[in-house]
Amino acid sequence: MSEGGEGNRAYGHKAFKRSKSHFADRITADGQDGWPVESGRYRLVVSRACPWASRALVARRLLGLEDALSLAVVDPIQDDRSWRFTLDPGGRDPVLGIRYLSEAYDRRETGYPGGVSVPAIVDVPSGALVTNDFQQITLDLATQWTELHRPGAPDLYPPELRDEIDTVTAEVYQDVNNGVYRAGFATNQEEYEAACAGVFRRLELLAQRLAGQRYLVGDTITEADIRLFTTLVRFDAVYHGHFKCNLWKLVENPVLWAYARDLYQTPGFGDTVDFDHIKRHYYQVHTGINPTGIVPLGPETSGWLTPHHREELGGRPFGEGTAPGPVRDGEEVPPQGRA
Numbered sequence: 001m002s003e004g005g006e007g008n009r010a011y012g013h014k015a016f017k018r019s020k021s022h023f024a025d026r027i028t029a030d031g032q033d034g035w036p037v038e039s040g041r042y043r044l045v046v047s048r049a050c051p052w053a054s055r056a057l058v059a060r061r062l063l064g065l066e067d068a069l070s071l072a073v074v075d076p077i078q079d080d081r082s083w084r085f086t087l088d089p090g091g092r093d094p095v096l097g098i099r100y101l102s103e104a105y106d107r108r109e110t111g112y113p114g115g116v117s118v119p120a121i122v123d124v125p126s127g128a129l130v131t132n133d134f135q136q137i138t139l140d141l142a143t144q145w146t147e148l149h150r151p152g153a154p155d156l157y158p159p160e161l162r163d164e165i166d167t168v169t170a171e172v173y174q175d176v177n178n179g180v181y182r183a184g185f186a187t188n189q190e191e192y193e194a195a196c197a198g199v200f201r202r203l204e205l206l207a208q209r210l211a212g213q214r215y216l217v218g219d220t221i222t223e224a225d226i227r228l229f230t231t232l233v234r235f236d237a238v239y240h241g242h243f244k245c246n247l248w249k250l251v252e253n254p255v256l257w258a259y260a261r262d263l264y265q266t267p268g269f270g271d272t273v274d275f276d277h278i279k280r281h282y283y284q285v286h287t288g289i290n291p292t293g294i295v296p297l298g299p300e301t302s303g304w305l306t307p308h309h310r311e312e313l314g315g316r317p318f319g320e321g322t323a324p325g326p327v328r329d330g331e332e333v334p335p336q337g338r339a
């Protein structure tokens with residue numbers, strides 16, 4: 001069970017615990033789990049509200065996998081049957097023909113009792129879920145789908161940097177990506193304070209690291225930047241207020257705010273972000289912590305487009321590669337979701 005369910009549940013005094021993704025098959029070049037990489041075979045299902053799913057959205061864009069791996073975007077508001085395709089004509093995903101993501105879970109495992117989570121990759125011919133393992137999906141897109149990458153795609157997980165990326169992303173996951181959830185869903189003061197303090201302690205350390213270098217690991221964009229970005233871009237919109245991570249706002253930390261803006265303005269990052277979906281999902285779905293379901297008007301988002309001056313630190317965003325092209329038709333974020 002993860003935060004969607006946690007937020008709705010009338011829970012007792014148990015600490016927030018994120019369950020392991022249940023379906024951890026991998027889609028690989030050699031098809032070791034029975035799921036070989038194949039152009040057009042799979043469909044990536046995301047919510048643009050979800051930080052874990054947004055990692056896959058960014059990686060897919062940076063690597064140019066749009067033709068190879070099609071995309072379904074769910075309604076940011078789950079109902080009691082969870083994620084649904086109500087943004088599509090007739091309320092059905094046009095490729096999978098289903099109304100609820102749970103139908104793909106059921107095709108994989110009858111009567112699956114766990115949470116229905118995004119990101120999910122579905123096998124189009126059978127309609128069955130392949131994986132909801134958000135930690136592995138982006139690594140496999142970077143390392144297993146290479147045959148289908150666009151020309152000029154960056155290496156997001158270079159072998160010589162993997163140890164460092166793994167170390168940084170583990171710290172970022174524990175204290176930041178998941179730390180904000182532990183703060184937000186804490187059910188007692190002590191638990192909240194420990195999680196919230198941990199978030200900001202880690203952010204201070206990350207700011208020190210990023211003061212003199214453009215990206216988290218090496219001088220090019222890697223998986224580590226994707227993982228930090230998807231939390232930072234939500235920080236002031238939802239984590240500061242809704243999750244009470246409010247010692248300071250992202251816009252008040254000069255280094256992290258400039259770093260986050262730099263990435264936001266890089267093709268493949270900001271063009272995947274929908275602030276409208278983010279705010280409506282968090283404030284309307286987690287009724288346990290926001291019983292009125294009121295969605296705040298702010299914060300103002302136009303600052304995301306202001307100059308960041310991070311290019312003065314050098315760095316080569318795409319290494320030997322190039323920036324991805326424009327967002328493909330039909331995948332643009334609607335105007336109300338953009339900065």
Ligand SMILES: N[C@@H](CCC(=O)N[C@@H](CS)C(=O)NCC(=O)O)C(=O)O
Pocket residue numbers: 001002003004005018019020021022047049050051052053082115116117118119132133134
């Ligand atoms: N698959 C992971 C993480 C992904 C995740 O938590 N996604 C959220 C949206 S941000 C979700 O789909 N939650 C609904 C649920 O698990 O019932 C998990 O099971 O904890």
